[in-house]
Amino acid sequence: MPxxxxxxxxxxxxxxxxxxxxxxxxxxxxxxxxxxxxAPTLSPGDQVVVERRTIDQVRPGxxxxxxxxxxxxxxxxxxxxxxxIKRAAALPGDRIPEGIPGSEDLPExxxxxxxxxxxxxDSIDSRHRGFFEADRIMGVAVRRxxxxxx
Numbered sequence: 001m002p003x004x005x006x007x008x009x010x011x012x013x014x015x016x017x018x019x020x021x022x023x024x025x026x027x028x029x030x031x032x033x034x035x036x037x038x039a040p041t042l043s044p045g046d047q048v049v050v051e052r053r054t055i056d057q058v059r060p061g062x063x064x065x066x067x068x069x070x071x072x073x074x075x076x077x078x079x080x081x082x083x084x085i086k087r088a089a090a091l092p093g094d095r096i097p098e099g100i101p102g103s104e105d106l107p108e109x110x111x112x113x114x115x116x117x118x119x120x121x122d123s124i125d126s127r128h129r130g131f132f133e134a135d136r137i138m139g140v141a142v143r144r145x146x147x148x149x150x
Contacts, residue, residue: 027052029138030145031065031083037118037125038063038085041150048085048141048150055091055114055134062088063150064116067136069129083138086116086125092134102130 033046041063042048050065058064065085089097092111096103100115109115113131117123126132144150 028142031085031138031141033085037120037123038087039120041119042085042141042144046147047145049143049145050139051142052139053137055112055137058088058091058114058137058140060088060091060094063141064088064114065138065141066116066132067138069132069136084116084125084132085141086118086123086132088114089117089126090115097126100126100130101128 029050029052030047031050033042033048034044036044048063048065063085064087065083068082068084090109091114092109094109094115096106096109097115097117109131112134114134114137115126116132117127118125141150
């Protein structure tokens with residue numbers, strides 16, 4: 001009988017560990033930075049922990065991971081499997097920064113959109129592509145792995 005209790009306890013512990021791992025994985029993911037759009041804050045090869053969030057959980061200044069806009073202006077369409085890492089500069093209802101294409105007649109960022117900018121002035125971001133769709137946000141970078149905090 002004690003052997004069955006031990007096996008049962010181990011089984012419960014294993015199931016609990018699996019559920020915990022699933023919950024963590026569904027809320028967080030690790031992304032490896034490619035490119036220099038966030039230099040000097042992030043460099044190619046840096047890995048960041050991304051907490052899955054929606055637009056209502058993003059704040060100006062957060063570093064967000066999101067898919068590029070479906071419409072790309074003068075830029076070639078990008079695969080839906082591509083991800084961008086940029087800084088949220090303006091959210092729905094915020095004043096639009098200068099130089100954002102398609103914003104000339106708008107007083108503020110429209111609902112369902114956001115303005116993102118790379119820390120590197122040469123970044124391809126909202127200054128080139130206009131608004132990014134909020135529903136394409138994966139989440140917010142909350143920690144750099146193996147390095148300093150964000």
